[in-house]
Amino acid sequence: MINEDLQLTAYDFELPEESIAQEPAQRRDQSRLMVLDRAGDTPVHTRFASILDYLRPGDLLVRNNTRVFPARLQGRKETGGRVEMLLLEYPGSEKKMDGEPWRTARVPALLKSSKRPKEGATLHFHDDIQATVLHLRKDGKVEVELCYRPGEGEGLDDLLCRCGQIPLPPYIHRPDGSTPQDVHRYQTCYAEATGSVAAPTAGLHFSDELLGVIDRLGVEICNVTLHVGYGTFAPVRCSDITRHRIHKEFVEVSSQTAAIINRAKKEQRRIWAVGTTTVRTLEFAADSRGNVLPVNAPCGLFIYPGFQFQVIDNLITNFHLPQSSLMFLVAALTGRKRLLKSYREAIDRGYRFFSYGDAMAIICK
Numbered sequence: 001m002i003n004e005d006l007q008l009t010a011y012d013f014e015l016p017e018e019s020i021a022q023e024p025a026q027r028r029d030q031s032r033l034m035v036l037d038r039a040g041d042t043p044v045h046t047r048f049a050s051i052l053d054y055l056r057p058g059d060l061l062v063r064n065n066t067r068v069f070p071a072r073l074q075g076r077k078e079t080g081g082r083v084e085m086l087l088l089e090y091p092g093s094e095k096k097m098d099g100e101p102w103r104t105a106r107v108p109a110l111l112k113s114s115k116r117p118k119e120g121a122t123l124h125f126h127d128d129i130q131a132t133v134l135h136l137r138k139d140g141k142v143e144v145e146l147c148y149r150p151g152e153g154e155g156l157d158d159l160l161c162r163c164g165q166i167p168l169p170p171y172i173h174r175p176d177g178s179t180p181q182d183v184h185r186y187q188t189c190y191a192e193a194t195g196s197v198a199a200p201t202a203g204l205h206f207s208d209e210l211l212g213v214i215d216r217l218g219v220e221i222c223n224v225t226l227h228v229g230y231g232t233f234a235p236v237r238c239s240d241i242t243r244h245r246i247h248k249e250f251v252e253v254s255s256q257t258a259a260i261i262n263r264a265k266k267e268q269r270r271i272w273a274v275g276t277t278t279v280r281t282l283e284f285a286a287d288s289r290g291n292v293l294p295v296n297a298p299c300g301l302f303i304y305p306g307f308q309f310q311v312i313d314n315l316i317t318n319f320h321l322p323q324s325s326l327m328f329l330v331a332a333l334t335g336r337k338r339l340l341k342s343y344r345e346a347i348d349r350g351y352r353f354f355s356y357g358d359a360m361a362i363i364c365k
Helices: 048-053 156-163 180-185 201-205 208-217 255-266 276-285 325-334 336-348
Strands: 032-037 044-047 060-064 066-068 072-077 082-087 103-113 122-126 129-136 142-148 193-196 220-226 249-253 271-274 295-299 314-318 359-363
Touching: 032 048, 032 336, 044 048, 048 208, 060 255, 060 276, 072 129, 082 122, 103 129, 201 314, 208 220, 220 255, 220 276, 249 276, 255 271, 271 276, 276 295, 276 314, 276 325, 314 325, 325 336, 325 359
Parallel strands: 032 359, 060 220, 060 271, 066 193, 271 314
Antiparallel strands: 032 044, 072 082, 072 122, 082 103, 103 142, 122 129, 129 142, 220 249, 249 295, 314 359
């Protein structure tokens, strides 16, 4: 007998184009919030700042502190033709060129141009940034040697902020590239660990002011890190979703954070995950008894209905793409039918979907 919860087509729904948010809410904590309490049948419709009504003193709020870097670069090929490069990872393990201010790092990337550059081609993005194509991969990605020259007092972060653009998702239309508002708003207010090419969007709803109130309420807050890769937008192509292989992303849970989470579990306090990336990080770091261990490794954990959650109790998330792995994860917590019903209600009520859209709180405990 076919389990419908594991069929890709069972996660399809019709989403009007106008439901896809193109701009963030005027204020972070004034986006809309749908609350699904597993103990009740009817969703509550409110504003995100009202999350305070559902948090209790002693709760633990775990969030992903990754920071999006300006990974999109516009430039020219040696022939003069235009080229766009999206760095798929933050450049690491840089090398300094002897006697030169230039530094190099090997990075995977995506290139967009009228004709794909050949191996060995040099691409020019700025007076201080160029790249040499080292290898053309069969999956469409390329390996490049990034060659860059930071200015006096600059690091690579500063240089990319000066020369690059924030890599917005493909469904957010910016013909002229990211705007100054995107630089600020496509980033959580607590982002600090640079390494993502997409934001952990559930966290976009929190303002500094709201986090201050949450802290004064007696809610404990701690951070984990998952660097979101471009693969988060990759479509699922397997009709049986269990055959899908999720992209791996780097995660880090410190020993201090693991101790905070394990203490909260021992004291039977509720653990809230801010976003699906936080869920994957925590469940990946858990051992067979549900204890969270320190971890610093690639995570390929794929969560879909039938998964037994060991760490998280409640989830704050956004409204996700049809037939996406993020939707599977949320369905594992809410049940697929209830999730689809709530999505239909959200569409009917004019909620805004995807990265700059509205939020959902799922309360299981």
